[in-house]
Amino acid sequence: MWSRANLVGALAFLALAIAAPALPAWLVSLATIAFSNAFVVLGLVILWRAGLVPFGQALFYATGAYSVALIGRYTGLRDAFLMLTAAAASAGIVAFLVGYLLARYRDIFFAMLSLAMSMILYGVLVKTQTLGSTDGFHVQTPTFLGVAPRGGTLNLAVFWLVLGLSAAAALLISLYFRSIAGVLAVPVRDNEIRVEFLGISVTRLIHLKLVISGILAGIGGALAAFAVGHVDPNMAYWTTSGGFVFVTILSGTNSIAATFVGSFMFELVRSIAVDILPGTWQFILGSVLLLTILFLPEGLGSVFSRLRRGMP
Amino acid sequence: MNAILAVRNLEKTFGSVVAARDISLDVPAAQTIGIIGANGAGKTTFVNMITGHIKPSKGSIRFEDKDITGLPSRAITRLGISRSFQVAQIFPSLTVRENLCAAAAIARGKDSILACALQPLHSPATIAEAGGIIELFQIAGYRDVLASTLPQGARKLLDIAMAVGGWPRLLLLDEPTSGVSVEEKFAIMDVVMSALRSRKITILFVEHDMDIVARFADRVLAFYDGTVIADGTPAAALADPQVQAFISGTKRAAGSQGSATHA
Numbered sequence: 001m002w003s004r005a006n007l008v009g010a011l012a013f014l015a016l017a018i019a020a021p022a023l024p025a026w027l028v029s030l031a032t033i034a035f036s037n038a039f040v041v042l043g044l045v046i047l048w049r050a051g052l053v054p055f056g057q058a059l060f061y062a063t064g065a066y067s068v069a070l071i072g073r074y075t076g077l078r079d080a081f082l083m084l085t086a087a088a089a090s091a092g093i094v095a096f097l098v099g100y101l102l103a104r105y106r107d108i109f110f111a112m113l114s115l116a117m118s119m120i121l122y123g124v125l126v127k128t129q130t131l132g133s134t135d136g137f138h139v140q141t142p143t144f145l146g147v148a149p150r151g152g153t154l155n156l157a158v159f160w161l162v163l164g165l166s167a168a169a170a171l172l173i174s175l176y177f178r179s180i181a182g183v184l185a186v187p188v189r190d191n192e193i194r195v196e197f198l199g200i201s202v203t204r205l206i207h208l209k210l211v212i213s214g215i216l217a218g219i220g221g222a223l224a225a226f227a228v229g230h231v232d233p234n235m236a237y238w239t240t241s242g243g244f245v246f247v248t249i250l251s252g253t254n255s256i257a258a259t260f261v262g263s264f265m266f267e268l269v270r271s272i273a274v275d276i277l278p279g280t281w282q283f284i285l286g287s288v289l290l291l292t293i294l295f296l297p298e299g300l301g302s303v304f305s306r307l308r309r310g311m312p
Numbered sequence: 313m314n315a316i317l318a319v320r321n322l323e324k325t326f327g328s329v330v331a332a333r334d335i336s337l338d339v340p341a342a343q344t345i346g347i348i349g350a351n352g353a354g355k356t357t358f359v360n361m362i363t364g365h366i367k368p369s370k371g372s373i374r375f376e377d378k379d380i381t382g383l384p385s386r387a388i389t390r391l392g393i394s395r396s397f398q399v400a401q402i403f404p405s406l407t408v409r410e411n412l413c414a415a416a417a418i419a420r421g422k423d424s425i426l427a428c429a430l431q432p433l434h435s436p437a438t439i440a441e442a443g444g445i446i447e448l449f450q451i452a453g454y455r456d457v458l459a460s461t462l463p464q465g466a467r468k469l470l471d472i473a474m475a476v477g478g479w480p481r482l483l484l485l486d487e488p489t490s491g492v493s494v495e496e497k498f499a500i501m502d503v504v505m506s507a508l509r510s511r512k513i514t515i516l517f518v519e520h521d522m523d524i525v526a527r528f529a530d531r532v533l534a535f536y537d538g539t540v541i542a543d544g545t546p547a548a549a550l551a552d553p554q555v556q557a558f559i560s561g562t563k564r565a566a567g568s569q570g571s572a573t574h575a
Binding site for chain 1: 363384385386389390394395397401402403404405406414415417418419421423425426428429430431432433434474475477478
């Protein structure tokens, strides 16, 4: 459990938490969004290792974000932990339900069906006035176990929350990757018949992976809602899902740390690109994706493992 | 009667094609049975019905006095029936040891997906179990080799070894030596048979090579047109005139192939 990778990760999160008050505000809010999105990417990695690429993970992301926003709007509850739990649970339930259908499909059918599911939610959100329609709505300021920070302190509090949960998620997922269900991802991709004849259901394994990835995406969406302070239907749109697929390619699927670094780099490149070339930032992002696929097909994670192998 | 497997009036039809008809037989524990027959005689259909890969249209299959007719393959595997395949079914991206660890971990793990998410795969027990099977099948030389790069004989051995990882009491081998060179066949069967007998596994194996059947089987089932036409000791079954007819057919085909390659 306390392998070197886990220890290095824990120290990195701790160092960031301590350094946060001294960092410029723009960097803190960029990292907050980036690490919130890294939760969704972790979920993609879980599915990707089993050979499945979901093109509609924004379904669970938006479910988590809207759960937070709706609780704030229609109830008196403001506690961040309570809202996060509700977001994780609702995204998990949605994943569990659509999982009955999705877990039966593979390859492009899986990808497109998950995209279809997310676009149905997008359509519902756009058309429903009580859900804020195309404008979405404001997210109530969260409190933290009774403490209600404001302004810059609130941003720091959300960042610390994101860091703490990131560390916990990274640890739990690293344990999951060593579990029977986690290790069986590659066998599921390689040879479903053999997995079945060893006595385990491939459909149920994939269903489980979907629920875990849905919960992660729900938490990511809730954290993003806290960070941005606003939700809108674009959170369920297919370009949002595409962004997560982009970051997964950039990060690779061999390292948990790489999903956080990759998420951060993606947000950094995007915000720099928007500053330099406001009209054509997509051009820069596209080029980065092209270069990644050409020169780093296994993502940033492969750089980490190469460095690790180089160490004595 | 202490039959480990009891099959009654088994039938399978695909539309108007009858792939299995009226198959009834008992398999006593620890017997080694060779299944022979021409292509399309229904051997693999029979194996597929026992292991739950396809559902029989009629009839019943009982294993250790439990009705397993029509159960899904993974449930049948959990009850103690395992199989290997004509084309080896392994995990090419994993090493031999990892393949066997996966097999051992699934077999030892609970039949619950949630439990599988909480239990580490590479536990000392599964690693020891995989190591034991590697010794048993004499593939220690390939321990850390990627399964995708294995030679054909070792692939077949790994496929059977993975099936054995689940501690089955009945194992069905679908053409264990197909695709393996004639020189290697007997060596591979020697390894497989001694490994399986050391674990007291009841064996049903489909085989085209009559020399191998005669050497390793205690009993022979000859299939023809979806049903069993001869059932007895290898000597008796192979001497049956109907069986002789299709064996000589196979031999002629093999002979003409042989003369073509030697010409």
